[in-house]
Amino acid sequence: SQKIEQNSEALNIQEGKTATLTCNYTNYSPAYLQWYRQDPGRGPVFLLLIRENEKEKRKERLKVTFDTTLKQSLFHITASQPADSATYLCALPSLSGYSTLTFGKGTMLLVSP
C-alpha cells in the first residue's frame, strides 16, 4: 500500500538559516506532489505543487525538489523566519484515485529568533 514518510521529530533551526524538510514515499510513482503548511487548529494551506517531469520548483523563499528515482521530495525554506514555524505536510495523489490526496503526517518546523 502507499506509504508517505515525513520526519515526526520537530526541526529546530535559527532565524536566517535554511530549513530542509523531507518527504519519502514508497510503492508508488505519483504524477505530482504537493506541499501544505498547517498552523495549530487551522486548515492546511497549499504552498507548492511539483509534477513528475519537474526537478525543482520555486516560489519566493520556498523551493521544492522531486526525485522520482529516490522517491523523495525535499522542501526548503531559505532565510527562515519565526513566522515560518508551522507543520508542513506533503501530499500525493491517492492510489485509489487521481482525484484524491493522501497526506503525510507532517513535520513541525520551529524557527527561533
Add this chain to the structure above:
Amino acid sequence: DSGVTQTPKHLITATGQRVTLRCSPRSGDLSVYWYQQSLDQGLQFLIHYYNGEERAKGNILERFSAQQFPDLHSELNLSSLELGDSALYFCASSARTGGSEQYFGPGTRLTVT
C-alpha cells in the same frame, strides 16, 4: 482566508448523538473533500464530491455520510457518535476533480463526551 467556509466552528455533543457539519466551497469550485484529523492519525481523507456526485471514498465509517447539494455546498453527517470520533473535521475544495491544489476551510472541532 481560503474562501471555504465551515460551520459550526465548535461542536460538543454526547455519545450516540447525530451531528451535521456544513461546508461551502470557494466560488466556482466544483469539488468538495472531507477530511478528519486527530492527533494520532493525521489528516485522513473521508469522501470526495464533484458537482453533486460522489467520486471517491476513503476511510469513512458507515455511520458517516455526506452529500453535495445543487448549490455545491456539502454536509457531512455523523451519527451514533463515539468518543473516538472527536477530531477536527476539514472540508476542502478545488476547481477540478484532481491534479490541482485544495483549499481548506477553518475546520469544525467536534468533541464527543
